[in-house]
Amino acid sequence: MSPEASTLRVQSYWDAHIHDSVIARQEAGTELFFQELAEYHFDKLDYLMRVAGFDRYAGKRVLEVGCGIGIDLVRFARGGARVTGVDLSERAVELAGKNFSYQGLAAQLEVMDGEALKYADSSFDFVYAHGVLQYTPNPERMVSEIRRVLKPGGEALLQVYNRWSWLNALSKITRVDIEHLNAPILRLYSPEEFKRLVSAFASVSIFTERFPVKSRLHRGVMAFFYNSLFVPAFNLIPRIFVKSFGWHLIAKAVK
Numbered sequence: 001m002s003p004e005a006s007t008l009r010v011q012s013y014w015d016a017h018i019h020d021s022v023i024a025r026q027e028a029g030t031e032l033f034f035q036e037l038a039e040y041h042f043d044k045l046d047y048l049m050r051v052a053g054f055d056r057y058a059g060k061r062v063l064e065v066g067c068g069i070g071i072d073l074v075r076f077a078r079g080g081a082r083v084t085g086v087d088l089s090e091r092a093v094e095l096a097g098k099n100f101s102y103q104g105l106a107a108q109l110e111v112m113d114g115e116a117l118k119y120a121d122s123s124f125d126f127v128y129a130h131g132v133l134q135y136t137p138n139p140e141r142m143v144s145e146i147r148r149v150l151k152p153g154g155e156a157l158l159q160v161y162n163r164w165s166w167l168n169a170l171s172k173i174t175r176v177d178i179e180h181l182n183a184p185i186l187r188l189y190s191p192e193e194f195k196r197l198v199s200a201f202a203s204v205s206i207f208t209e210r211f212p213v214k215s216r217l218h219r220g221v222m223a224f225f226y227n228s229l230f231v232p233a234f235n236l237i238p239r240i241f242v243k244s245f246g247w248h249l250i251a252k253a254v255k
C-alpha cells in the first residue's frame with residue numbers, strides 16, 4: 001500500500017471513530033457531549049493532571065499532534081498557553097473547534113498530517129502527542145517532525161501503549177479486544193522499542209502510567225468482573241511491584 005493510501009485509511013477510520021465517543025450519551029457536538037467526554041477522559045487517565053503539565057506553559061507555544069476533539073488542548077489553553085492543534089481527522093478538528101468556542105478559548109486548529117507538519121523549524125516550546133504515534137503509518141517520521149518543530153531545549157510528551165502491560169495481558173486472557181484494535185494501524189511498544197523511536201532527542205525519560213480504574217466501557221457480567229472484582233483486586237497489589245506494567249508508556253523528551 002502506498003504511504004498516501006495508508007494515511008487515507010487512518011484518516012477515514014478516525015473520522016468514523018472519534019476517540020471515546022462510544023461512551024457518549026449526549027449528541028456529538030453539543031456542550032454536554034464535550035463535558036461528558038472530558039469527564040470520562042480525566043477519570044480514565046487519572047494520571048494526566050499530574051503528568052501533562054497543563055499549567056506549565058503560560059505564554060508559550062504549545063502544539064498538540066493528534067488533538068482529537070481538543071480535550072487536552074483546552075486544558076493547555078486554560079493554563080495560558082498559545083495553542084495549536086492538528087489532527088488527520090476533519091471531523092475531529094471540526095469538533096475541536098466547537099469545543100474551544102464553548103470554552104470561550106482561542107486555538108489554531110488544522111487538519112494536518114503529523115508526519116508532515118507545515119510549521120517552520122523551532123516554532124514550539126512544547127509538543128504533546130498523546131495516543132497518536134501508535135496509530136500513524138510512519139511513527140519515525142512523526143517523531144522527526146515533532147523534534148524539528150520544537151525549539152532547542154523544548155520538550156515533548158509522547159504516549160504509546162506498553163506491550164508488557166496489565167491491559168494487554170488481561171485482553172489476551174479474557175479475549176476482550178483492546179480499544180481501536182480494528183484501526184488500520186495499531187502498534188504496541190516495549191520500553192526498549194519506544195526508547196529507540198525517540199533516541200534522536202538530547203535527553204529522554206520513559207515511564208509507565210495508567211493502571212486499572214472503573215470503566216464505563218463494559219456491560220453486564222463483564223462490567224461486574226472488571227469493575228467489582230478485577231480493579232479492586234489489582235489495586236491491592238503494592239504499586240512498586242506493578243509499576244513497569246502500566247498500559248501507557250510515556251516519554252518526556254528534550255530537544
Ligand SMILES: C[S@@+](CC[C@H](N)C(=O)[O-])C[C@H]1O[C@@H](n2cnc3c(N)ncnc32)[C@H](O)[C@@H]1O
Pocket residue numbers: 010011014015019065066067068069071086087088089092112113114115129130131132135136137
Ligand atoms: C486515540 S486518538 C487520541 C486523541 C487525543 N490525543 C486523546 O488523547 O484523546 C488518536 C488520534 O490521532 C490522530 N492521528 C492519527 N494519525 C495521525 C497523523 N498522522 N497526523 C495527525 N493525527 C493523527 C487520529 O485522527 C485521532 O484523532
